[in-house]
Amino acid sequence: MADMKTDLVVIGGGIMGLWAALHAARAGVKVVLAERAAIGAGASGGLLGALMPHTPDRWNDKKQFQFDALVSLEGEIRGMEAATGLYAGYRRTGRLIPLAKPHLREIALRQVADAAVNWRSGAGGFAWRVLDAAPEGLFSPDVVAHGAVSDQLAARVSPRGLLHLLRSTLEGMPGVTILEGCAVRTIDPRQGRVVLADGISVEAGHVVLAAGVDSFPMIDGLAALAGAAARPPSGASVKGQAARLAVDLDPALPILYSDGVYVIAHDAGGVAIGSTSEVDYADPFSTDRRLDDLLAKAETLVPSLAGAPVLERWAGLRPRAIGRDPMAGPHPDYPRLHLLTGGFKISFGIAHRLAQAVVEGIFEHTLDGVQAIVLPPSFRTESHLAL
Numbered sequence: 001m002a003d004m005k006t007d008l009v010v011i012g013g014g015i016m017g018l019w020a021a022l023h024a025a026r027a028g029v030k031v032v033l034a035e036r037a038a039i040g041a042g043a044s045g046g047l048l049g050a051l052m053p054h055t056p057d058r059w060n061d062k063k064q065f066q067f068d069a070l071v072s073l074e075g076e077i078r079g080m081e082a083a084t085g086l087y088a089g090y091r092r093t094g095r096l097i098p099l100a101k102p103h104l105r106e107i108a109l110r111q112v113a114d115a116a117v118n119w120r121s122g123a124g125g126f127a128w129r130v131l132d133a134a135p136e137g138l139f140s141p142d143v144v145a146h147g148a149v150s151d152q153l154a155a156r157v158s159p160r161g162l163l164h165l166l167r168s169t170l171e172g173m174p175g176v177t178i179l180e181g182c183a184v185r186t187i188d189p190r191q192g193r194v195v196l197a198d199g200i201s202v203e204a205g206h207v208v209l210a211a212g213v214d215s216f217p218m219i220d221g222l223a224a225l226a227g228a229a230a231r232p233p234s235g236a237s238v239k240g241q242a243a244r245l246a247v248d249l250d251p252a253l254p255i256l257y258s259d260g261v262y263v264i265a266h267d268a269g270g271v272a273i274g275s276t277s278e279v280d281y282a283d284p285f286s287t288d289r290r291l292d293d294l295l296a297k298a299e300t301l302v303p304s305l306a307g308a309p310v311l312e313r314w315a316g317l318r319p320r321a322i323g324r325d326p327m328a329g330p331h332p333d334y335p336r337l338h339l340l341t342g343g344f345k346i347s348f349g350i351a352h353r354l355a356q357a358v359v360e361g362i363f364e365h366t367l368d369g370v371q372a373i374v375l376p377p378s379f380r381t382e383s384h385l386a387l
């Protein structure tokens with residue numbers, strides 16, 4: 001006998017799990033979201049919030065999926081803000097990418113035409129311009145020796161602000177239960193049942209596994225249950241460190257991006273600097289010299305950051321699925337178990353669309369049962385788990 005009954009259990013209260021719960025609630029089904037610690041305890045509780053498009057050249061279905069997601073996110077956020085009175089710190093700031101070398105300028109110039117074709121939306125679109133000179137005094141002169149790209153599609157959001165907005169929205173919807181401090185200990189993927197750490201069992205028609213990096217060992221453990229031959233690990237974690245500085249930059253400033261370094265002015269004050277990318281690390285959640293090196297690199301790029309007090313240092317683990325793309329959809333061996341992880345470095349811009357595809361696939365709640373959101377084949381679970 002189950003202690004609780006619901007239509008859907010979502011495991012994990014990060015950006016993926018919250019969007020999944022929201023789409024389920026919109027479809028009118030009962031949903032329990034079980035989070036081991038607290039909402040935002042994982043990678044989603046960070047401080048960077050870049051919503052960065054792929055480059056507009058070499059277009060493919062993955063780039064189109066991300067583009068559609070980035071374009072639609074603002075409407076999603078504004079709708080929830082209007083309903084709750086909260087603010088998620090979203091702004092389509094665009095992005096400036098310095099061009100230090102002539103060949104980079106050549107490449108960027110070719111991409112202008114690609115953006116005109118591929119970054120169209122409705123009657124308009126988003127430009128990818130090549131500037132002869134970056135705004136005065138922003139970058140070190142040598143990094144903008146050949147101008148800068150100005151991309152008008154990129155945006156930023158406060159990660160914690162968006163989590164808070166999603167949570168508040170969910171709390172106002174019928175049929176939603178959020179359980180914090182409730183780790184899922186076991187999943188029975190055949191029955192769609194989970195058992196929580198305190199022994200309470202929750203019976204549901206379906207389970208969405210959105211536990212970030214912790215999803216992978218759970219997925220790997222289930223392969224044995226299905227009698228499947230041993231597979232390689234379904235994913236890995238990549239550590240990232242970031243910081244927030246007290247420095248007076250205009251919050252309307254574009255994201256400044258060069259060679260893996262992001263400088264993002266946020267509305268709530270403070271400038272976020274990200275991020276390291278570490279496959280080998282001793283402690284997932286501590287910050288160290290690699291963050292100091294990143295901050296030094298950021299100062300070289302943007303001299304006005306020099307000497308700014310550090311408000312916060314933060315580290316987390318990004319989920320990277322084996323196929324490197326996001327992993328979403330029903331598990332090939334267990335149709336009641338749905339995977340929603342592997343967003344790696346771009347989760348915040350696409351989670352709403354990934355989660356919508358997963359929930360639509362479960363409940364077929366769209367008109368005529370036709371899915372509005374179709375996942376690129378390489379995102380689907382079977383393409384990852386076949387590797």
Ligand SMILES: Cc1cc2nc3c(=O)[nH]c(=O)nc-3n(C[C@H](O)[C@H](O)[C@H](O)COP(=O)(O)OP(=O)(O)OC[C@H]3O[C@@H](n4cnc5c(N)ncnc54)[C@H](O)[C@@H]3O)c2cc1C
Binds near residue numbers: 016039042182349
């Ligand atoms: C330094 C850094 C900078 C980043 N910058 C950006 C950026 O600018 N833009 C961007 O889009 N992305 C960025 N990312 C990546 C992004 O943060 C992640 O891809 C995203 O947060 C992953 O979300 P998630 O919901 O899949 O996982 P998580 O946020 O990790 O959520 C998983 C949740 O599941 C819970 N959980 C785990 N096991 C269980 C269990 N057994 N039972 C119940 N709950 C469980 C965890 O406590 C956690 O809260 C960055 C990441 C890092 C580390």
